[in-house]
Amino acid sequence: MSRRASEREDRAGGPEGAPSAASQRIWLPLNALRAFEAVARERSFTAAAASLHVSQSALSRHVGRLEELIGRRLLERRPSGVALTPAGAALLPVLTGSFDRIEQTIRGLRQEGAGPRLLRVHMPPTFLTVFGVDLLKAFRAAFPGVLIDVSSSNGVGLPASRALDVAVVFDKPRVDDRVRDLLWTVSCTPACSPEVAAAAAGRSLDDFLQQAELLHVKLENEPFGVFWADYARQRGLSVDERRGLAFDTEALAVQWAMAGGGVVLIDDGTWQREVDAGRLVTVGPTVDTAYGYYLTLHPDDLHDPAIALFRSFLINRFAGGGPRPPLPPTAPAP
Structure with missing residues (x-):
């Protein structure tokens, strides 16, 4: 030519x-x-x-x-x-x-040559309190070249108006343009302090819950009492889910319950340590929910080295929905 x-x-x-x-x-x-x-x-x-x-x-x-x-x-x-x-x-x-x-x-591109890679990670407050702090500490120890910028907010799904690399979200199964790895499916079991549980002796669960103070966790874009309403429906109980106290996070609701303030619905795997220590007593059967914790990222980021490391690290820790990672012996901070 x-x-x-x-x-x-x-x-x-x-x-x-x-x-x-x-x-x-x-x-x-x-x-x-x-x-x-x-x-x-x-x-x-x-x-x-x-x-x-x-x-x-x-x-x-x-x-x-x-x-x-x-x-x-x-x-x-x-x-x-x-x-x-x-x-x-x-x-x-x-x-x-x-x-x-x-x-x-x-x-x-701005960060190239300027220092370690900064990974922007989002976690819901309760997840961050109970599991996230120790997970992030272990990740940093294994991969000190990756810095972590952590944000946290309560709600369902991805937080709005945030630029993130990877997020753990509390959500229902959904199909969208994101990669979603299920960490575990959340269950609900009514639990309270030993003192409150003692008052329930000899009473039916329906009668006990009708008289007890119900503790709720607020979720953005979800109706008040959504978990109690679902629990009552699955168990055939006549509980009025519209009453009780509402908290911004599950961790706060659980702390209130342990102080004798009422009955909260807990995810067994998340709060098993409190149950084993006798700080919480379960007072009813467990039901499954439509919600779970998902590790979420954009498919374009699958080959990003830092994101791939973090994704592999978390999936291995939670074994694709298996038992939660071991917790430290001390109680989580408020």
């Missing part, structure tokens, strides 16, 4: 003018995509404009141009705020994931 023919082929993108993969990509209006992602995330033009430090009119123009490019409405303006159309709901998680991965890559 002559030099001139080769140059013509390069400009055309391939043999006989075939376009290259890059030239086939549609033009992406990054500012408009960023504007839509902010409005959709905040559900408000006002809040999105403030977060991006631009005017609402500019933001509105960007979103309008993106809708023109796609040929579909992405947002609906309502008196109560902004709602996503089906097209907008399909686009938002793709954009958010893409922006997160771009940010992660840029952060990684």
Whole structure:
């Protein structure tokens, strides 16, 4: 092939003018995509404009141009705020994931040569208190070249608006664009202090729970008393799950129960040490739940060395849903 023919082929993108993969990509209006992602995330033009430090009119123009490019409405303006159309709901998680991965890559490039790898890990509060601290300590001892940035929040599923490398989440089984490794499925057993349990002697479980103070764990986007309602349904009990005290974390609810404050539903494997030590007494049968703890990450990160190490470490410790890792002899901190 002559030099001139080769140059013509390069400009055309391939043999006989075939376009290259890059030239086939549609033009992406990054500012408009960023504007839509902010409005959709905040559900408000006002809040999105403030977060991006631009005017609402500019933001509105960007979103309008993106809708023109796609040929579909992405947002609906309502008196109560902004709602996503089906097209907008399909686009938002793709954009958010893409922006997160771009940010992660840029952060990684900045850190190259600047020191150890920083791994951003999220764990629910109770998991972090009971298991996470010792797991992270053991991981750091095994892999001192990987630094850990730990965050924690209560709720179901992945926390919103957080840039994470890997997360342990409390959730139901679901199919999405994430890799999810089940660590274990959560069960529920009613438990209380020995003093409260003694008062239940000779009474039916239904009668005891109708009179006892029920202790709840609050979950974002879940109704009050969801676990007690499910337990009563499975056991055929006439318990009013709407009463009692609610706590931000299971660890706080368990501490209140051990102090004689009421009856809490515990996951046996999580709180077995307290039961064995006599600080908690189970007063009813165990039922299964739809919830579990999952190790979650993005499939694009499966080959990241630090994430792969952490994933393998945690899966080996929990043996794919088997017994929990051994706990230290001291009680967890409040």
